[in-house]
Amino acid sequence: MSDFSDLVQMSQQLIADTDVPRMKRNLQQINDSTLRLAARAPTGSQDNVDVKAAILLGSRGFDTGKVSQKLETLSSAKTFEPLEPVRDTDIQGFLRNERENALLAVIEQARKNTFEESERRHWDTMESEWEREKQKILNALVVSGQEPFDFSQESESVLGNSISMQGRSTLDSVEMAYSRQVYVYNDKVVQGGIKPSLVKLFSEVVAKSDDQNVQELWRMVEAMTDVPLSPSGSLVKARNSPNMQASFVQQAMKYLQQIYVQYLRNTVYSHLQQAQLGGIPGTFNLVRSFLNVHLQNVVIAGLEGGRIDGHPGWAVIYYCMRCGDLEAAQQAVNSVLQHLGDFPRYFLEYCSSEDGRLNTQSEREVRLLYRRSIRNCTDPFKKAVYCIIGKCDPRDDHSEVASSTEDYLWIKLGQVTFEDNDGSSDKLSLSQLQTLLLEEFGEAHFSAYQQPFLYFRILFLTGQFEAAVEFLSRIERLRCHAVHVAIALYELNLLLQPYTVQAQLLSKESAESKDDSLRRLNFARLIMMYTRKFSVTDPREALQYFYFLREKKTSQGDNLFTSCVSELVLETREFDMLLGQLAKDGSRRPGALDKFKLDTQGIIETVANDTESKGLYEDAVRLYDLAKKYDKVLSLCSKLLSEVVSQPPAPQSNKDRRKQLALSIAQRYKEVGAEANPAVSSTFHLLLDLTTFFDLYHGGKHEQAYKVIQELNLLPFKLQDVDNKVKAFQNFSHEIRQNLPDVLLTTMNIIYSQYKTTKGSATQSPLTRHMDGGKQTFINYLRVQARSLITFAGMLPFRLPGDTNARLVQLEVLMN
Structure with missing residues (x-):
């Protein structure tokens, strides 16, 4: 490590090598020099700024001293000197200033108004375009508030304009079979005969299939629609009326009882040795044999009601009621009368009533008896039977007895009352049951997407047709079944719908009654959403489905069937097939639309108007020609010709195509003697002559063109x-x-x-x-x-x- 002496030696050597004149100073002299330099150093903030400026600008070649001098010589007095004001007596100057101010004010106001008007029109146009696109998207996609859009499944429908699907059908075999039945039904309706049952027609589609779930679905639909049809009044009031609700509950319990009987038979026939069925027919013997299998390994301690062939009496009574055979249940009651107390009297009254209800006094007695003793008994079958005939304690799930969702649903339906319960927790209305299953339990509780048919059954059997259909329509492979269930309900006037076709697929509007939990299904949107898949490839089939919308109106008051036909024609461009075509003699050959025996002429005019509003004038000419609107045909042809009349002719050009169209129309109108407005006709023929004039000119035939323009x-x-x-x-x-x-x-x-x-x-x-x-x-x-x-x-x-x-x-x- 170097010490001070080494540093002194190195500095002396450096001085000797650089040939610098030697200067000898002691420490005192160095200190004095330092103090003098410090005294001359600037101390003010302005000086520090000058030093910094000199360092910054000096590196770029600026002399800060000269720049400072020049800046000091500048004077702002002349620059900012106020102008001499206009004297009060200078009338001309005053008027000139006022005129200029007025002009500037007008210009500024006009500029402001222009920008505001432009902004308003811009947003109006954007909103209008977005509304149209939104409707297309909503009709193409399954709208659901419970799951995100799946664009991968519907992208082909949304981008249908850019993907040609002509030449092959996008309907599978089941969908095609459904569409045939729709055609058969619509044909009967058009012919004016007796309407066939759509439920039976659709059931025939799946009768020969291997899908047992779908077959069971249509059997359930057939059972639930076998009720008194609602009158022409309010469907909401009819659906909430006690009579119709009682019919729904009765049909639902009947259906659950039928499938439970089938379950018992399958169980017994699968265990014949244990069941010991014997040769006696009837539900009583079937239940006894089922209990031989079902209760063989179950501890029956605590079960009351005596024994019937070794089985607990209350269990036999419950299973007979579960099968819907009250006579068999009465036989079981008679077998153990001495063990049932007052129950036989109540049960006899229950079996004798048409609606399965006790009278008010007996029901009050059963409820009181249940609260005092039955509720705390150890026999679950006894509690379940009392709850059904007395319609009491709806909060008990009876999990010991209800081993399946169908059992639970059957018990709850058996407890439903139809009078005003005034919010009593001891009674269960159908509306409360619907809310419990749809909102409180919901899809997650029932694992709906893993068991879609089970969840559909739960909703459908409780009269929630709209929610059941909407749920099933969200599953792509089951959508066609949901759509046709909705069609069947719609034709039977059992489907609740919103007041506007712009509503969501499933909505809940203001209740018309105090106890209304029903949803509304946008049937029109469901049909348009379903047909979006195949409308391009199968326009005839799509037309059949649109026929169901013939009595509906759009938000603008137009007929929805006509609007759908218009969109279908423009999308597929199957003008001749759907709307018909003109023969050489000017008559119209019928198309697919004529089979419905509607106002075909008016529909064609509407489609033509829509086509014209979209700027498709050449297509609009053909449609107006089909509708025999000669003035519109000639007017639009004149508009088309005026855009190309002076262009040089070229094969396959716009001018060539429009000219040929106009010539064919002129020739045909001349032959058939079509009458049109003279002014419109004169303009049309003059434009045709001018087209000839320009064609001759561009072809170099100037002399002939000259003669034409003179004539x-x-x-x-x-x-x-x-x-x-x-x-x-x-x-x-x-x-x-x-x-x-x-x-x-x-x-x-x-x-x-x-x-x-x-x-x-x-x-x-x-x-x-x-x-x-x-x-x-x-x-x-x-x-x-x-x-x-x-x-x-x-x-x-x-x-x-x-x-x-x-x-x-x-x-x-x-x-x-």
Whole structure:
């Protein structure tokens, strides 16, 4: 490590090597020099700023001293000196200022209003477009508030405009079979005969299939729809009426009893040795045999009611009731009368009533007996039987007896009451049961997506048709079954629907009764959502489904069937197949739409209007032609021709296609004698003649084009005709006026071409042969025509393009 002596030696060596004059100072001298330098160093903040500025700007070549001097010499006095105010007596200056201020105020207000109007129109257009797109998306996708959209399954439908599906059907075999039954039903409706049962027609579709769940679904639908149909009044009130609710409950319990009997038989036949069925038919013997299997390994201690062939009496009574055979249950009661107390009297009254209800006094006695002693007994079958006949204690789930969801549902349905319970917790209304199953338990409790048919059964058997259908429609493989269940309910007037077709697929609107938990199913949206899958490939089948919407209205008040047909026609472009086509004699050959015997003419007109509003004028021409709206046909043809009339002809071009369409219409209308408005017809034929004029000109046939424009008598070729042609201009339509600049310029080009040809030719042209005086006279004649066109263009109450005027004047000058 170096010490101080080594440093001194190194510094001396450095001084010797660099040839620096030696300066000897002691420590005192160094200290004095340091103090003097510190005294001369700047101490103010401004000086520090100057130093920093010098360091920053000096590195870039700026001399801060000179810059500071220049800045100090600048004076702001003249720059900011106020202007001399206008004197009070300077009237001209005052008026000038006021005029300028008024102009500026008007300009600013106009600018502000313009921006506000533009902003408003922009957002109105955006909102309108979004509403249309939203409806398309909602109709293409399954709308559900309980799961996110799955775009992977519906992307093909949403992007149907860019993916061609023509040539193959997107319906599977089951969907196609359903659509055939829909066709059969609609055909009967159109013919006016007796309507067949849609439930039976749809049940035939799955009768031969291997899917037992779907077969069971339609058996359940058939059972639940076998109720008194609601009158033409409010369906909500009918669905909430005690009579219809009692019918639903009765049919649901009947269905659950039937499938339970089948379950007992399967169990007994699978264990014949243990069951000891014997040869006695009937439910009583079936229940006894079932208990031989079911209760063989169950401890029966605590079960009351005596014994019937070794089985607990209350258990035999319960299972007989569970099978729906009250006579068998009465036989069981009679077998153990001495063990049942007062129950036989109540049960006899229960069996004798038509609605399965005790009278008020007996029901009160059963409820009191249940609260005092039955509730705390050790026999679960006894408690279940008392709860059913007395409709008491709805909070008990009876889990010891109800071993399945169907058992639980059957017991709850048996406890439903239909009078106003005033919020009593000791009674269970159908509305409360519906709320319990749909909202409190819900899909998660029943593992709905793992067991979709079970959850559908729970909702459907409790009269929640709309929620059941909406749930099943969310599962793609089961959607077709859900849609056709909804169709069957709709035709039976059992389906609750929202007041507007814009509502969600499943909604709950304001209740019309105090006890209303029913949802509404947007049937129209369900149909449109289902048909979106196959409307492009199977438009005939889609039309059959749209027929169910013939009595519905859109939010704008239009017929929904007509709106769907319009969208279907525009999407598939199957004009001839769906709407029919025109024969050579002008008559219309029927299409698929005519089979429904509706106002086909009005529907075609609506489709044509929609097509025109979307800017598809060529398609609208064909549709208006099909609807025999001759004025609209000629008007739209004129609009189409006016856009291309001056363009040069080219194969497969817009002009060629529109020209052929217009010529075919003109020829057919002439043959069949179609009558149209004279003004519209005149414009149409004049545009056709102008098309011929421009085609001849672009084809180099100037002499023929010249003859055509003269025969049209559209332009003045003499000075004395200018005033009359200007007056005649007032009667021209917009389609003629917008093409007049091209007509003038083209005609002037033809005249100039004739002028040059005649001027440079030694012989007479075909035109000059008909003119007296020879070549010079014809040249003067052409100059007069050019002057007439220039005068006509200048007198027109119509702003011509600037280049048109310039070109006309240039050509006229070249001829003089």
